[in-house]
Amino acid sequence: MRTKSLFLLLLFAPVWVHADPADRLLIRPWVELEPLVRVDDGPYPIPLATAEGKLLEEGRILFSGMIYGWTFTYIPGDRERQVPESFEMAPVAEIPWGSRRLLVRETEVADVKLWARISYTLDEDESRRRSAWESNTAGLSTGRGKASVMLGPGAKLASLKDAIRDAIRLSLDARYLNKPRQITGQVVLWDDPQTTVRAGVYGTTAKVKLQVREIVPYRIF
Numbered sequence: 001m002r003t004k005s006l007f008l009l010l011l012f013a014p015v016w017v018h019a020d021p022a023d024r025l026l027i028r029p030w031v032e033l034e035p036l037v038r039v040d041d042g043p044y045p046i047p048l049a050t051a052e053g054k055l056l057e058e059g060r061i062l063f064s065g066m067i068y069g070w071t072f073t074y075i076p077g078d079r080e081r082q083v084p085e086s087f088e089m090a091p092v093a094e095i096p097w098g099s100r101r102l103l104v105r106e107t108e109v110a111d112v113k114l115w116a117r118i119s120y121t122l123d124e125d126e127s128r129r130r131s132a133w134e135s136n137t138a139g140l141s142t143g144r145g146k147a148s149v150m151l152g153p154g155a156k157l158a159s160l161k162d163a164i165r166d167a168i169r170l171s172l173d174a175r176y177l178n179k180p181r182q183i184t185g186q187v188v189l190w191d192d193p194q195t196t197v198r199a200g201v202y203g204t205t206a207k208v209k210l211q212v213r214e215i216v217p218y219r220i221f
Helices: 004-011 048-067 124-132 155-175
Strands: 024-027 030-032 070-075 086-091 102-110 113-121 139-148 182-189 194-198 201-216
Touching: 024 048, 030 048, 048 102, 048 113, 048 124, 048 155, 048 182, 070 155, 086 155, 139 155, 155 182, 155 194, 155 201
Parallel strands: none
Antiparallel strands: 024 113, 030 113, 070 086, 070 182, 102 113, 139 201, 182 201, 194 201
8 A cells, every 4th residue: 555645646636637648538536435324235344345346437437428428408497487497417328337448547545535546548439529529619617516425425426417517507607698498418527527525515526518409598488
């Protein structure tokens, strides 16, 4: 196990997930070894081998979001019209479980968490998809989301979804004066989302690129 000082050096090093010359993406996720809420009857604390499997699954989801992204449908909340806010998203495609191009390169235990550096090597089609999002026609936005730890470990991804919703909302607020009834489009993660746990809440910051496909306006107030 490496020293704590080396871990801190790795932890606070600049985050970069763009494809390098080998078309490789890198992220640094973590998994709690002693989660506050347990959702199964397995051993506690979570064994390192089990935690590493959870890291690979999270990496698969995040890399899929960076390459393929999600389609989304967003209904902005409107008090005057008594319309509640609604946000749904669905993956465009996903990296298959067990892909040999998805690798845990380093792990480190600190603060009762298993941290890792995970890489994914893109194939030619995936590189083209990622490059296509570099176009200026895709809006860039950063959002912040949260979810209660009482919802269990799955709340970590729920806070990511909330951050993506917030990034989309902020982008639309800046581009459109009149609040639409519904917006549909596609969104991708543009870098490694950062999640912390404080005061019983998962908090996630995510940078995304998005393209709006359709805006449905309010025709009658």
